[in-house]
Amino acid sequence: MHSFWVRSSRLLAVLVTSLSFIALTGCSSYIPQNILAPFSPAAEETASLFYFIFWIAVVIFIGVEGMLVFFVLRYQRRAQDEHPEQYHGNTRLEITWTIIPALILVVVFAFTIRTMGQTGPTSPPGKGIPIKVIGHQWWWEIQYEDGKVLTASELHMPTNTVMNIVLNSDNVIHSFWVPSLMGKTDVMPSHDNQTWLLGNITGIFSGQCAEFCGAQHANMLFRVIVQSPSDYQAWLANQQQPPFEPAPGSPAERGKQIITDPKYLCVGCHAIQGTNAVGITGPNLTHFASRGCFAGCRFENNHENLTRWLTNPEAMKPGNLMGQALTKLKPETPYNPLTPDEIAALTAYLESLK
């Protein structure tokens, strides 16, 4: 059902989005969350189905609306004592407008079942790379290689390869959604759900948590970065490296000391491989600087944003657990507030964690 509509709308979407995003981020292949601008077979099938019933709906709509307007205009009362003929019904007509919608719905039902087979989260087109995605309040953790590579906010994948995804949460319900690639699957704390992704062009695809999950549900975004297999391999290899080791005496060194100093509490929530930071409440920071965005992907990962984050996470993302813990619940920590040079040291270190 690859209709003309899907193709042309996709073209339009690419045009519009690349225009606005070149202006915005300088990145020419950032795909926003339009379900009618599909970039994967599954999303395309779904968009076709959408158009299919959409046009059926339009026809019905025009029919109903047309009759309504026509009757209202045509049959207005002309005289106070006008009495129309008293029709009580018409069995033939009534049977007709029972059967026709029923038949239309049978067809829609058939296409629904067919498309489910092609786009269902539990029916991936094959086996590829298994990964695990975990929904946290309010950020996404992505695990590769059986949990040996832990990252956040950005899901990397090679083109033309199925990613078999297991979804789980240790808190409330979230929902994993990359509109231009794949429909939603809820991320349940009670059982593992599955879904899959398949991208056949490179690009950065926007995704977002779609089930209300508390204060910062609005800012629980992520990106899917579809890259060439070689780029993907390079990225994966880098993620498997131990973290960057700052030179003695450098500001980054100082940053590392602070972050690993238990009295600053960072180590209780974050992990940096090879250090005493082994927390799991917050994102793994081992290769923090390799990510393009942070804190639920709401912010570009740059010096300015990072400084703001460390200065006052609560102001940036009100209600987030780091801000709550550090600035609200534990006002006596050295964190609250960190001095500007502590922050400078921390950013220097974090920015070195490529």
Place this chain on the structure above:
Amino acid sequence: MSAVGKLEQAGHRVGETLEDVVDEAHAQAEHAETSTGLDHRKLVMWIFIASETIFFAALMATYLVYRGHTPHEEGLGHLSVPVASFNTFILLASSLTMVLSLQAIEAGKRGRMIVLLILTALFGLAFLGGQAFEYNELLKEGISIDTNLFGATFFTLTGFHGTHVAVGILWITMLIIRALRGGITEHNHLAVELGGLYWHFVDLVWVVLFTIIYLI
């Protein structure tokens, strides 16, 4: 008789004293002709029971959904089928006495009805006693409502049923009081019928509960 009809009737009573009219209206209400022929209160009782059915169905569904879990099977082991069977027997007996009490008043035997109602209430109390015993045994084994899903589902389900039994006992007690004060007669015993409907429903629920908790 429809409300309109009643109005019409009332219209003819002009001149009668207020008391007469009141008595008449009460008597009418008991036997009033309605569109369906069923008394309002009887009809509402049936619909209420239909609603309660869904209430218990939802609780039972919850119980059954969690039945497969391991702590559940362990919890089941602590239940005593003989005690529960005895309880079931008692409750069924109470349904019988309830039926008989209605028959008694229909035959105009008020004293007999009161005795049977008292018996019914006592059976109800005995049932609650059995349940208390059972709860106590479980608590001694360390299983309470917050121990695990077995405790949670078991106590919630049987607890709500027990509460219904308790309400039924209160209801019957009020019937007894009313009967003693002469408020229930051969021709005015709808109250007993209604209480009976409720009581039988609660018993019936127990039979289902007994089956899903103790038998399957």
Place this chain on the structure above:
Amino acid sequence: MATNVMTLPRTAEPTGLWSWITTVDHKRLGIMYLVTAVAFFVIGGIEALLIRTQLATPNGTVLNPDVYNQIFTMHGTTMVFLAVMPLNSGFGNYIVPLMIGARDMAFPRLNAFGYWLYLVGGLLLYSSFFLGGAPNAGWFGYAPLTERAFNLGHGIDFWVLSLQLLGISSLAGGLNFIVTILNMRAPGLTINRLPLFVWGTLVTSLLIIFAIPSITVALILLLFDRYFGTMFYLPAAQGDPLLWQHLFWFFGHPEVYIMIMPAFGIISEVLATYSRKPIFGYAAMAFAFAGISFVSFTVWAHHMFATGISPVADVVFAGTSFLVAVPTGIKIFNWLGTIWKGSIHITTAFLFAAGFIGQFTIGGLGGVMLATVPVDWQITDTYFVVGHFHYTLFAGAVLGLFAGLYHWFPKMTGRFLNERLGQAHFWLTMVGMTMVFLTMHYVGVLGMPRRIYTYAAGQGWDLWNLLETVGAFTVALGVFIMLINIITALRKPKTAENDPWDGQTLEWATSSPPPAYNFATMIPVNSPRPLWDAKYGAHSENVEQPKKIDLSGGGKAHIHLPNPSIWPLLLSLALAVFAVGVIFGPQTGWIVAPIGVLGIFVTFIGWLAQPASS
């Protein structure tokens, strides 16, 4: 035009505050329901305006996230439980007994109890704003977000307890309507002659009876989780949040039909009246009511397509959801058949009814798109859903209720609403509504999730959101004009005759407003539109000219009306004490709740001891 009123010597209707507090008159209670529900509608509307103001631009800063979450939760809960359902009860209370020729509801005091408990429940819910924060987990409160572990404050507790009270209130109303409609029909008014509004109320009440227990249980389990350490919805202890979803939607889906069916009924009456025609295909309409209600109990998991329930279940529930479109379509087409070749008098009431058909169809078609499983995987939890349900709830239920308001206002108050203001209200509503809710479908397709307090610029959503906000204020202006219209009308003298619209059903056969006893004379009923037959019997199909039945007993009747009673209010208050006692159980050492139980017991006995009529 012959109408059939003979007034009885009226025992002066009691006045004063106390008479309203203790009233058991279905008409007064109907008005109390309507006034209270309109107040809550405006409050819910103001919350909607706050939402829209926050979302007007990207990165809005009007509300902070937690307040936003409270506001949309309260907006949804208010509109569903405190505005639309009680509006339905209000019209039902006022009109149904009149339509079936009854003197009152079957259980007048139960009726009063339903109202007071509704008021008390609503106030309890709103008191949460001042007692530590309103509920903030959405109107369907998915566990485990509502569990103590993720939601510390008392907001959820208030939500749980008030919904329980409101549930009892709805049950009381539902029981009463069913018995009234089944048992108190005028002679000749058989079930297959019930006016469609009565049909709508009957099936709605049946839905209430069978749906409410499910949410009652869901809430009880949640309450136990929050207070007594059970783990029904806690995955950490093997509980399953999906249980909540099943129990909630088993109630929640019928609930949406509970909100719409009375509106279906209202617009059936309105269209027929102003077209001067009978309902087209009456039997099919009645059958469709029954069909929709029945099927509505089998579709609940279409709200859960993305939760990972099995594909087989998805298919089944998609199928039943499609099925429900068939009887709904029958209704749409039969309404069109009703105005076809009619003699249409375009009043505000008619406009709203026609607007209902036009707009509700959009909502319904959107529903069918959502029932298409793969499409739902894409658009569930986006603004497409928000668009869908406002098209069914606002453009459906609320438009229907507006139609009812303009239609029955003269009957209820003896005064007319101004038609020009009414039409302004209508057009502002239509234009505003389209701006808000049609665009929502589109931003949903553009990927905007619902329940987000903020969004970044540059995703193609900005313009549409701004438009929606403007539309929301347009709708608000319309509602404002409606309020002005009502208030000015009430200050004018009573000029409405008994049957201003050339009505067809019995409520127009008594005075406007009707006397406390409703009818002095009753006309025989041979069809769903007895008054029409009485007026034009010769013209319509050979119905013999009706004879009046005189109920007046020679004009000197002693009329039995039920006693006023204070117990319904007291029992409601006792229930509220119990609810508060539970909410603050741990803080108060659980002493208040037992006091509440005692109060319930005492007031209940008081109620029983008081004779119902004298």
